[in-house]
Amino acid sequence: MRAIWSGAITFGLVNVPVKLYSATEDHDVKLHQVHDRDGGRIRYQRRCEVCGKVVDYEHIDKAFDDGERTVVLTDEDFDALPAEKSREIDVVEFVPTEQIDPIRFDRSYYLEPASKSTKAYTLLRRTLEETNRTAIVHFALRQKTRLGALRVHDDVLVLQALLWDDEVREASFPSLDERVSISAKELEMSEELIRSFESDFEPERFSDNYQDQLRKLIEAKLDSGEAIDTETTLGEKPEGEDGGEVLDLMDALRRSIDKSRAAGGQEKKKGGRPPRAAKPRDTAASG
Structure with missing residues (x-):
């Protein structure tokens, strides 16, 4: 495992250096979308709804929409905010473990001692075990302040991110009043x-039967030769990846019409009858 954060657990004058690791991982088979006719990879573009152009990430800002108005937030706006970069897991209080409803649990992280001496780490772990308490903490991860529960799992301290109080919805169902x-x-x-x-x-x-069967299905298709070369599914690279240009339907129609008109002009010079330009609906239908 690779540590994603390093810092220290702090409460009072106690300082416990630790490294933080993701405690869980996604085991789902990664799938992507392809065209059912030829197996070609389906890609999504970041296209502006005003000008119709494909937009690079460097020209994309975030925005908030309240339903009637939109506020655009630039990188400079975010840089002006007080980004949370604390390297401390600050203990706020110790509470009885049974008081924390599991519905509040979010992501889990293992904490490894980061100093040569593990005495402070072991002492905190043993104290939590003996008192059946969980530490409620504040910590910063990816520039966001988070609420967490510091508890013991086997012989390891675990930091469990907690949902904020307003993130847990109230269960109010009229049918339960009966x-x-x-x-x-x-x-x-x-x-x-x-x-x-x-x-x-x-x-x-327990195991994920669906994912197990999906892996067996994929392996069976590979073993039977029911597969295609990945290179043949990629086609032309989208704009920005290899200088190629992906056209949408309207671009294709305009270019077809311009080409047809140009050909008609050449035909007039020769004295022949100009060909009729295809109507957009005809072009779309033929595509």
């Missing part, structure tokens, strides 16, 4: 059913 009568016998039978399914959670027993 009065329902549950008899003692129904509750007893429900509890008995749950006991019949009781077990210890062993995550290694």
